[in-house]
Amino acid sequence: MKKLFLGLAPALALVAIAAWSTCRVVGAGAGVPDDRAWAAAAAVRAQHRPGDLIVFAPGWVDPVGRLHLGDLIPLEMAGRQDADRYGVIWELAVRGARAPETAGLRPGWQRGFAGVSVRRFERTPVEVVADLVEVAAAGPGRLRVGGQVARGPQVVLAEVGFTPRRCVQVVPAPGREIEVTFPAVTLGRELVGGVGLADVFTRRDVRTPIELVVRVGEQEVARARAGVDDGWVRWRGATTPGTADVTVVARALGGARARDRLVCFAAEARR
């Protein structure tokens, strides 16, 4: 009997693998919730309040999530610098995935809708006393710009590290720096922001990094460096509550070859 089994084993194993692989490939789509499941999950809009953050996981399912709930996601929320200012986060996830925004949080409420897991997280949000992107968007003429400018500053929705970022974009002359001063900014105890290189093609063609220096008055409070593969680099610095000029220096490192550095930054003054 053992001889028979050993003789048959390779053939049986191949047939079993063939059957397994067929079921796994053909049935793969059944493991991803369809529009009916998403439509049911989208019923959470009844509990959603303006200002609640909605995120989807895994990242590749994002277009489907936006198809069903995209009207609840303003551009400013989609292009956020981070999730810290949101007290309520709705996470809609499939295949057991989790969104990075909810890492370490425990859901206060959750429910499954035919494969779409909906979780509601609540936490104490940070209090933003000034948003430099909003300042730039509201009054670009109020900004003081120095240094060697190729383009900018302008408020854009840019691709940084393949994520959307609503940011102030500046392009220094090759190998040079730009200073953008935001006058009389209301400050809290910290200034928190992010910076990165926008546009995948200029990142590919020119591989030099950039550096960001943030000053409050004459004092440097933060410094960050972002290379072509670093994505959105977060930075933070301690500040004294009050009002002061905030200057952001964007530097294209690497000399004359450091052209087309689309420096994209955002910052919030937090209480």
Place this chain on the structure above:
Amino acid sequence: MSGRAGPAPRWLRPALALGLGLLALALVLAAQRDVGIARDETVYMGHGSKYARWWLDLVGGKDGTLSEQTITAHWGGRGMTDNNREHPPLMKTLFGLSELVLHDELGVAGEVTAYRAPTAAMFALLVVVVFLWASRLRGLAVGVIAALLTLCLPRAFFHAGLACFDAPIATLWVATLWAYWRGLSSRRWAVAAGVVWGLALATKHNAFLLPFAIAPHFVWVALRHHLPATGRSAGGAARALGRGLREHWPLVASLVVLGPLVLVALWPWLWFDTVAHLRDWLRFHLDHVHYNFEYLGRNWNAPPFPWHVALVTTLLTVPAATLAAAAVGAAVWRREGRAAAAAGRRDDGAAGVLLVLSVVVAMGPFFLGSTPIFGAEKHWAAAIPSLCIAAAVGVVWAARRAAAAARAHAPGLATRAAVARGLEPAAVAVVGLAIVGAAAIETGHAQPRALTHYNAIAGGAPGGADLGMNRQFWGEAARGVLPFLRTRAPAAGAPARPVYSHDASPAWGLYVRDRLLPPTLRDSGREEAGVASSQLALVVHERHFNRHDYMIWAAYRTVRPVFVLRVDGVPVVTVYERPATGR
């Protein structure tokens, strides 16, 4: 080793070859109708028609056709990509001739199908070559199974339906190796080897790698045959190699002389300033721009690339059952080769070594970390038929072993002649059907969006997306949203609705000509200006294309799409519509 049920009738082998070839051709031609037009195809189609017209002018005796000026105007130019001179012309010329004959003259095929027919025919030829080679090596059963497994490769089957070079170069790569192998024992085949290599050179620059498979094999064969007589020393090895070269001089001469001559003969751009034009061609590929490509969750567009791209991508795209059978077959083949060598018998090991070298050389550049990884498995597609042949060996070995075990366990079976005769073929049929069936179902399931397909090891298309593997390229998948776009076409008499067609822009005109789109859904143009003037917009999902979503969000003032095309739940194309208040 030609099967164990007695010699097959002489007509059977050619009949099977013909049947397999026709089956492959018919299936590919039928399947490609639902495959979108790839960005590169539009370039090759246009230039192919131009090249074909030039040849017709030449045959028709048109004055000035052979002038340097006319050749340059059709085949070259000052710029590196003028008249698509960065790619050799064989397949493009065939695309153009096919379109002229099948579409313009005979009207038996649509425009796109006619352009694509030569690739389908080339892929059918690959299936035939694999059958002929494998059946010659290991019998008809191995030949048929190897050929069917080659046909049932989801990604290769997809590329076989495109007017591009990847399927043809895989065919001509394998055909060159086959002709070379036959040429070791036949003068006719020796001549053919040079010609086929020339055709490969005239198809794609990958063919320049073939000597790196052929030369080591030739040395190995020469040493194996002559070393016993010349002695095992450096001098003996040199003498053995010399004897091999003398013995096979027609083959060597054919490859060295005929191959390059065929390339030059088929490419008028090389008829003057040959060295400079050859140098420009190769320099283009040595300095090729690194397109963006997603692999294991990261976008890659600059070296160093991961060394394991070819290995992992093959493991995740070739059907798992084929891979498992190939592992069995490779082990069996190696064991048999060793046993034959130990017994002093000649075996088919020389072919086995050649098939292994084919894999090593086709995939080798991708282990260096400096070779661009865009295009993934299509760039080492020539390696995969070796796996299919090994898989067929594994299938037949496992089936025969099972039949032998059954006979031994139930001796009564062996005494009944009819049962004894039928047991082994039946076992081969069952195991073969299981493996080929699995590959066939997977290939069918993967079409027409096979670039999104991943195998059972990955977990299908969603598993591939979870792993952060590339979902598609060339904008082909836009074909899948055309039915939706038609529902958004303006009513008769209403103004046109421009569409930001993204990566499908080069194909838009062909879609309109093919009546897949009404002219009122015209292409709005490229990048920000195209988005700004559009009423509808689509994004073909590749990681580096996320920026197109963001451009559209900013212009339309919404992140909400109106349609998402999915493959097994994985988004591949998203369509946006400008809200009434969005402008």
